[in-house]
Structure formats: structure tokens, C-alpha cells
Amino acid sequence: MCYIICLLANFTVLFVVGKEQTLHKPMFLLFCMLALTDIGQSTCITPKALSIFWFRSKGISVDGCLTQIFFLYVLGATHSAVLVIMAFDRYVAICHPLRYATILTNARIGKLGLVGFIRAVLLILPMTLLLRRLPFCANRVILQTYCEHIAVVKISCGETTVNRMYSLVVLLVINASDLTLIGLSYGLIIRAVLIISSKKANRKALNTCTAHICVMLMSCTPYLFSTLTQRF
Template identity: 75%
Template sequence: MEAFNLTSSDLPTFILNGIPGLEAAHIWISIPFSMSYIISLLGNFIILFVVAREQTLHKPMYLLLCMLALTDIGMSTCVMPKALCIFWFSFKGITLDGCLTQMFFLYFFSTMQSSILVTMAFDRYVAICDPLRYATILTNARIAKLGLVGLIRAVLLILPVPLLLQRLPFCTNRVIPHTYCEHITVVKISCGDITVNRTYSMGITFVIIGLDLTLIGLSYGLIIRAVLRISSKKAHQKALNTCTAHICVMLMTYTPFLFSALTHRLGEGIASHVHILLANLYLLVPPMINPIIYGVKTKELRDKVGKYTCRT
């Protein structure tokens, strides 16, 4: 069987097959996909616009919310335009450079998002457990530095993923049974030794998700301990209400991701189209829901958004 190497000058074109088994329903599937994408873009751009325009919102919490909105836009935009081209026009071809670029930015934005959620948990911890020092501990400059640290971490952890993939040989099978270049799916169609790729993929998943969830859990453990020491029930409720939006966003972000990752690695009996739908929902639902959650739960932001959207 003839193989080609991804580092050769004759670079191959892969075929993104969409959702195998549901090709006849691609047009119908594209309707909720496109609507979710439009809603997510609209919601996140509204947040960016309002925070940029309103000087009173130039605070650490809202800067973090803007960072989250940018990662939401980036994650969904890495995938949805190409997926919709597959559904609407059957434009299934993707070059090697396009596949590796899509893969890098998708996982880069995902890793950045996880870092931002950790920083948000730290923000809530300081706000509740050390409120008198909040303004001095979490300044806008410090939030920017934490964002830069998250960006550097994302680049260092994710850059080896496409670089390691480049070294793999591929045989005659160039069909990727997915709507985008998901790493594990592309690796599986290689006819070379994929041990290093799988090991590195599992390693960074454990490092990113395991470490970040541990830090978030530690923050909320300390928050709960501080809240339980407060005697007033009204103060209890006020303290916990400040965390509600962040907890909802975390559940919307990590739950679909973990479920999708587990079905890929452990759910051998699950149909391939279920894997692919879950992988797409993870990139569609959180970016669409996150602006709604913060818009509903954060009164100051809700009032400012209303100021612009209710103008006649």
C-alpha cells in the first residue's frame, strides 16, 4: 500500500466527510448549527461592544468576560464556516495546511478558555474571601498578565500537536469522518505509528483539564468554607449569587467536553455520528449560552446591554 508523508512537497488534500450516516440530513442539521453560530456571534460581539463602550465596565470581571467571549468566537469560527460549507455545498476538501491550522487554533482557543475559567474562579475567590483587598490584588494590569500567561501556555502545549501530526505517513485513506480536523480522528486514519501522538494528546488533556479543574475546585472549596462561616443567610445568598454565572458557564463548558472525550476513548459501541454531533455541540452550545448566562445573571452588564438594545 502506497503511503505519503505529510512533510513531502506533494501535500495531500483530505476529505471532511461531515456526519457519516446522516448525509441525507445535512441540510436539516445545518439549520440549528447555523442558528446557534449566529446567536453565539451576536451575543459575544454585543458583550465586547458594550464593555468596550462603557467605562464603568472596565473592571477585572468584565475584562475576563471579554476574554471568554473572544475564545468563544474563536472556537466556533474555527469549525462552523467549514462545517456549513460541507452541509450546504458539499465542499469537503481541506488542504494539509488548512487542516493543521484549524486543529491548532481550535485547541489553542479551548486551552485559553480553560485558563480564563481558572482565572474567573480566582476572581470570585478574592471577591468573596478577601473583598477588602480585591481592588489591589486583581487590577486590570494583573488580569492582562494572567491572560498573557494563559496565551503562552496554550501555544506551548498545543503547538506540538500539529507538528507531531506532520511527521505521520498516510496511506490511501484520506477521508476524515468528521466535520472538522479533530486530532484523534485524523490520527486514526494514519498508517504509521501513532503512539506518540495519542500519548501526547492524552497527556495534555490530563494536564489542562485535570490541573484546571483542580484549581477551580480548590477555589470553590475555599469559597464554600468562607460562606459557611458567615452567619447571615442573606449574606450567604448574596455571596453565592456572585458565583452562579461562573458555575453555570463552567458546567456548560466542561461537561460536554468531558462527555465527548470519554465517548471517543471509552465508548467504542457508540455510533460515529453520535461522537461527531457531541463534538460539534461542545463547540456550539457554550459559546451560544455563555453570553445569555452572564447577561441574565449580571445586573450591571444586563443594564448596560439594555441601554443599547432598547434604544429607538
């Protein structure tokens, strides 16, 4: 049911933005990118999870598991990149409002999204290939409903130091760099808002960031919790 609601909500966002010409703006294009990554991530996990609960189909091939890991992590890294672009969008809108239309065009937003996707593929592909070379023991049981990288590494009976180190590097590169850029953007936004003397203008400026902050908290918190729990 939650999966269906997720699909309906995200496809509604895509339909409304695509249909309404007045919404063809950078902010709404970013919402569409987030909707696409949400659809992709939920589709990577939910169908297999439902087959486990409904049909007791608990098996998955090694290639199927690695494919799930690849797409799940690529979409997650792309989602993180889109959040960074959203923070930059809010920074330009508040700190350079007169130049907003020239700095952030729809084409430029599309290019930034493509760069985020390419970055994700280049970082995640080696991690998947490193997993492919590992030998696996007889007891290959993952204690969750989807193939998570560290969970798969733990069931290997080979040397996994390289896999663990590389996954930690990827985690730091993606999350640390993205959170730093988001924090920097909001630091500059807060500094610009404090300069404004009008309380009404202050409130209006901060309200434009509320949606992004909520999306970031809802998406980053569960991901970091899951990743750190698996690792430690």
C-alpha cells in the first residue's frame, strides 16, 4: 500500500509539473528529479520485499543482488546530489534574486542533475565490481529485505578489506561533501537573511527553504541510520 501511495504521489508530481507550463521552473524540475529517484529507489526494493513476504521467495541470484545494489546506490547518490542543487537554488534565489533567472536556467539545472548522476555511476560501479570478485560462503543469508553493500560483504568468506575501505571512501565523498555544500549554502543564506532588517522579509526568505529542509531531513536521516547501523 505504501509503495502504491509512493508511486501515485511521485507520478502526480511529474504529471502536474509536465502539464502546467507555469511550473517549468528550476525548483519544480528539481522536485521532478527527486520524484524520479524516489520511484527508482522504492522500485529497487519493494517488489522483491513483497515477494519475500507474500510468496516466501527468499532467494536472489548474486547478479540480481549486485544489480539491486548498483541501482539503489546510484539513485541514492543522485538523490543526494539533487539536494545539493536544491540548496544552491535557494542560495541563489535569496542571496542573488536579481540574477536568479540568468544563473539557474532549466538547461543548467538539467546539466547539474546529469553531472550528479554521472558522479554516482563512477563512484558506485567500482564498488559493485569489487563485490563481484568476492567468494561467498555456504550460508548466504542477508538479515534484511534488500541487498545492502555491507550486509553482502559480511557474508563473504574472502578478504573484504578493500571493499570496506572503498565503501567508506564513497560514503565520505558523497555524504560528507554533499552535507558540507548544503551546510555552506544555508550558512550563506542565514547570513544574508540576518542582514535584512524587515522581519516579514526574513520570514518570507526562510519559508522558501522549509520544503528543502524537510525533504533533506526525511531522506538523509533514515539513510545515514541504516548505513551506520550496518557498518558498526
